[in-house]
Every structure is written in structure tokens, then in C-alpha cells.
Amino acid sequence: IMGRANQSVGATQFSVLVTQLRIPGSLLILALFWAIDRITPKGDLFGFLKPKPLEIEQTQNLVVSIRNIAELHSATFCGEFLVRNSKGKKGSDKKDSIYLIVKSRVHAGFDLSKIQPDDIRIHHDTLDITIPPAQILDAIINPSDIEIFDETGTWTDAQIQQTICMGRADIQRIALSHGILTKAQESGILLLENIFRTLGYAHVSITIARTPSK
Numbered sequence: 571i572m573g574r575a576n577q578s579v580g581a582t583q584f585s586v587l588v589t590q591l592r593i594p595g596s597l598l599i600l601a602l603f604w605a606i607d608r609i610t611p612k613g614d615l616f617g618f619l620k621p622k623p624l625e626i627e628q629t630q631n632l633v634v635s636i637r638n639i640a641e642l643h644s645a646t647f648c649g650e651f652l653v654r655n656s657k658g659k660k661g662s663d664k665k666d667s668i669y670l671i672v673k674s675r676v677h678a679g680f681d682l683s684k685i686q687p688d689d690i691r692i693h694h695d696t697l698d699i700t701i702p703p704a705q706i707l708d709a710i711i712n713p714s715d716i717e718i719f720d721e722t723g724t725w726t727d728a729q730i731q732q733t734i735c736m737g738r739a740d741i742q743r744i745a746l747s748h749g750i751l752t753k754a755q756e757s758g759i760l761l762l763e764n765i766f767r768t769l770g771y772a773h774v775s776i777t778i779a780r781t782p783s784k
Contacts, residue, residue, distance in 0.1 A: 644679040644758035647745035653737040666723025673715035676745040677707045678754035697771040704754040709738045
């Protein structure tokens with residue numbers, strides 16, 4: 571998605587220079603799971619077990635394995651943002667300002683560590699699982715991705731860091747406005763369904779919890 575937009579909160583203003591919403595290489599994860607599953611004895615992949623009659627033990631193993639995945643990134647919003655901040659100048663009505671060009675990547679997906687045993691129901695080759703809603707997992711801004719485009723007055727490191735933190739929060743809001751959670755949920759469910767089917771479950775039903783699992 572290419573475009574230009576403006577966001578402002580308080581004294582901090584943002585101009586989206588270039589943005590892109592994309593699905594990361596999650597299929598590579600699926601391919602890795604499939605390959606390891608094929609070469610691992612008895613199809614045991616990090617604790618995932620093929621369906622067996624002892625479904626209680628099977629459920630516990632599946633819970634542990636899903637929790638080990640922890641955060642599943644299924645969508646990324648990335649772009650360049652022009653961040654502006656201003657502050658008052660002593661003895662003057664004029665304000666000092668600073669402009670930063672910031673490259674950021676916002677990751678969204680599922681926090682699978684929240685999965686509880688009651689969220690998983692197994693019957694023979696049928697798996698019914700409830701997962702927490704998609705959420706923003708992180709917004710990455712590396713120091714090397716920050717450039718001071720223009721500034722007036724003197725800005726301390728602490729003031730620059732404050733500007734970056736304010737920018738990170740608004741960048742996440744921009745990602746939400748571009749539908750990152752919808753994309754993350756759609757691609758994440760598809761990925762999980764394929765993984766579970768590869769592990770031997772013929773019928774997979776994934777439900778999104780109304781409220782995040784505790």
C-alpha cells in the first residue's frame with residue numbers, strides 16, 4: 571500500500587512517506603514445520619504428536635507445543651515516517667522544532683503463550699482450538715533507521731527519545747488504520763490450519779476468543 575497521510579497528536583506530527591502492509595514469510599515457517607515433521611521419528615515435532623487414542627495426554631502435549639511458539643507474527647506494516655516535535659523557547663513566543671525521518675516495522679499476530687488446556691478440544695482426527703485475538707506484538711525502530719532531517723534549537727538525547735516514543739505509538743495507530751489486525755488474523759488462521767493438518771488432523775476448526783485468554 572503506497573500513500574501519503576498525516577497524523578497529529580499533541581505537539582508531535584507525522585507524515586507517512588512510504589508505507590507497505592505485507593504478510594511476512596510465514597509460509598517458510600510452515601515449510602520448516604512440514605520438513606521437520608517428515609524426518610522426525612513418529613512424526614513428533616517439538617512435542618506435537620499425531621492423533622492417538624489417549625486424547626488427554628495428546629491435548630497437554632499440544633498445549634505445551636503451541637505455547638513454545640509464543641508469538642506468531644502473521645502481518646507486518648512497514649514504512650518511512652516524518653516525525654515532528656516542538657517545544658517552547660524561553661523568553662520568546664517562537665518554538666524550537668525537530669524533524670525525524672523514521673523507518674519502522676509493526677508486527678501483528680497471535681500471542682499463543684496465552685493458550686489454555688480448555689482452549690483445545692481433540693476427538694480422533696478432529697481439532698477444535700480457540701486462540702486469542704490478533705494484536706500488535708511490537709513496533710521496531712532501530713537507531714540506524716532514524717535520521718534527523720531538520721532541527722532548530724538544542725535537543726537533548728532524552729527529548730529525542732521522547733519524540734521517538736511518541737512516534738512509535740502513532741505509527742501503531744496508523745498500522746491499525748490500515749487494517750493490520752484483519753490481515754494478521756486471516757493469514758495467521760490459514761497458517762495454523764495448514765500446520766495442524768500437516769500434523770495429521772483431518773478436520774481443524776479455529777475460533778477467535780471474544781476476549782484475550784489469560
